[in-house]
Amino acid sequence: MQVLFVAAECEPWAKTGGLGDVVDALARALGRIPGAVDGQVEVFLPRYASVSIPARAAVETLEITVHDPLAPGGASAVAIRSFQAPGYRLRLVDFPDAFDRAGFYGDSAGDYSDNARRFALLGRAALETRRAERRPVDLIALHDWQACPVALLRDLAYADDPIVGGAAISLTIHNLAYHGWTPRDRATQLGLGAAAASAGDAWGIDLLREGIRRAELVNTVSPTYSREVLNPAAGMGLDGDLVARGDRFVGILNGLDEELWDPAADAALAARYDASDLAGKVACRADLLARVGFDPADPSAVLGVIGRLDPQKGFDLVAGAARRLVASGARLVVLGSGDASLLAGIRAEAARAPGRIAVLERFDRELSRRIYAGADLFLMPSRFEPCGQGQMIAMRYGTPPVARRTGGLADTIVDLHADPTGGTGFLFDDATPEALAAAVERALVVFGAADRAPWQRLVARGMAVDWAWETSSAPLYAALFRRAVALRRAARG
Ligand code: GLC
Numbered sequence: 234m235q236v237l238f239v240a241a242e243c244e245p246w247a248k249t250g251g252l253g254d255v256v257d258a259l260a261r262a263l264g265r266i267p268g269a270v271d272g273q274v275e276v277f278l279p280r281y282a283s284v285s286i287p288a289r290a291a292v293e294t295l296e297i298t299v300h301d302p303l304a305p306g307g308a309s310a311v312a313i314r315s316f317q318a319p320g321y322r323l324r325l326v327d328f329p330d331a332f333d334r335a336g337f338y339g340d341s342a343g344d345y346s347d348n349a350r351r352f353a354l355l356g357r358a359a360l361e362t363r364r365a366e367r368r369p370v371d372l373i374a375l376h377d378w379q380a381c382p383v384a385l386l387r388d389l390a391y392a393d394d395p396i397v398g399g400a401a402i403s404l405t406i407h408n409l410a411y412h413g414w415t416p417r418d419r420a421t422q423l424g425l426g427a428a429a430a431s432a433g434d435a436w437g438i439d440l441l442r443e444g445i446r447r448a449e450l451v452n453t454v455s456p457t458y459s460r461e462v463l464n465p466a467a468g469m470g471l472d473g474d475l476v477a478r479g480d481r482f483v484g485i486l487n488g489l490d491e492e493l494w495d496p497a498a499d500a501a502l503a504a505r506y507d508a509s510d511l512a513g514k515v516a517c518r519a520d521l522l523a524r525v526g527f528d529p530a531d532p533s534a535v536l537g538v539i540g541r542l543d544p545q546k547g548f549d550l551v552a553g554a555a556r557r558l559v560a561s562g563a564r565l566v567v568l569g570s571g572d573a574s575l576l577a578g579i580r581a582e583a584a585r586a587p588g589r590i591a592v593l594e595r596f597d598r599e600l601s602r603r604i605y606a607g608a609d610l611f612l613m614p615s616r617f618e619p620c621g622q623g624q625m626i627a628m629r630y631g632t633p634p635v636a637r638r639t640g641g642l643a644d645t646i647v648d649l650h651a652d653p654t655g656g657t658g659f660l661f662d663d664a665t666p667e668a669l670a671a672a673v674e675r676a677l678v679v680f681g682a683a684d685r686a687p688w689q690r691l692v693a694r695g696m697a698v699d700w701a702w703e704t705s706s707a708p709l710y711a712a713l714f715r716r717a718v719a720l721r722r723a724a725r726g
Contacts, residue, residue, distance in 0.1 A: 261320030413440030459484025521607025537608030552578030553666030
């Protein structure tokens with residue numbers, strides 16, 4: 234089974250959130266499981282301005298011509314720069330006019346107005362690359378809306394193509410909030426010609442919906458979230474389309490790359506540690522506190538918060554709870570990147586509580602690792618969470634999570650008070666500052682108890698969870714891909 238990924242993010246080359254981590258980790262894991270895929274997964278990714286090709290990489294360049302409705306003459310020359318990434322083949326779509334920009338999706342003025350063209354070009358370049366190489370592909374794995382033009386292209390422009398027309402498509406939804414809405418007057422950007430009229434609705438084309446409708450199989454990244462989104466309250470307008478797919482829509486829980494996220498081998502940390510000896514974690518805590526200007530000798534609990542600045546992540550709930558948390562004796566370290574206005578509430582609280590709340594507004598891989606290791610508790614008050622990765626990393630780094638019982642958070646965290654001998658964290662239900670604060674206060678009681686044993690057991694259980702992709706998630710994807718291929722073959726006769 235020859236497998237291609239098409240995605241807008243892939244760590245460490247391009248990442249704003251968990252999508253990038255998962256594309257990278259899943260591609261690598263599939264290559265490691267004997268018989269899962271032929272050779273390696275090929276990952277097609279835009280070459281954004283920030284993507285740097287390692288100096289040592291042996292880069293092969295393939296020049297192709299792709300249909301580009303906005304170009305004079307209707308076609309553009311695109312370079313595909315391919316090289317070996319750890320565990321998969323990375324194929325960068327190098328087309329400066331579309332991708333040599335600071336943002337992946339937009340700038341301070343909003344989304345780029347040519348996103349439909351940009352991401353159609355990404356998908357078309359993937360198909361044209363395999364055509365130029367005369368290498369048929371069995372399965373194209375689409376990740377989120379940016380990859381969904383491939384589903385339209387396959388059905389409306391390449392259906393009869395002997396190389397790529399027979400490919401099966403799977404769509405993995407990491408984020409249902411972003412659809413790639415393409416109004417009619419921009420639909421020409423997709424390069425589908427007159428066929429575009431047969432796609433979408435009168436107002437335009439919802440690219441994610443097209444992917445959901447056209448993919449052989451659709452999945453999202455946790456079982457609980459896959460059930461939640463069948464209801465209008467969580468379905469973001471696509472619940473009907475997902476219900477319509479019946480058993481062709483499933484939930485597969487993400488794994489975690491346990492080599493990339495390993496406190497025993499993490500070079501960013503002041504000291505390394507594992508479950509058998511947590512002395513290094515104590516050193517990491519002191520290092521983090523010194524870095525953010527907190528008193529390292531103060532034993533009061535340090536709560537870490539890390540995330541994309543997106544309403545999804547509930548930074549406003551943290552702001553709303555901050556005063557009560559500080560009054561309860563806790564300190565907060567907040568790291569976020571994206572829409573800075575979402576940090577205004579926490580910044581205001583930080584100004585009132587110097588030395589108790591630190592707000593860091595940037596994307597900082599190393600600092601995020603230091604927070605996972607150095608904090609005592611990790612907060613994830615997400616309004617919705619398809620899977621979430623921070624909670625898994627936090628547990629692996631010995632930092633119990635306090636999270637909302639939603640989506641993948643509900644599937645990965647066992648509440649200590651619901652299960653005193655199996656708990657790994659603390660869960661709350663309502664998306665309110667009060668519910669968040671109450672859950673933190675439950676955690677603080679255990680953290681601050683004279684008898685340290687219950688806390689230590691909680692930490693140890695979290696560190697012992699097996700999140701490895703190879704254990705369950707990646708084999709489930711391999712099975713999903715095989716099923717998609719069989720469905721496509723059966724449908725084509
Ligand atoms: C998105 C989701 C997150 C998920 C990640 C990877 O970022 O919001 O819940 O963990 O994708 O699948």
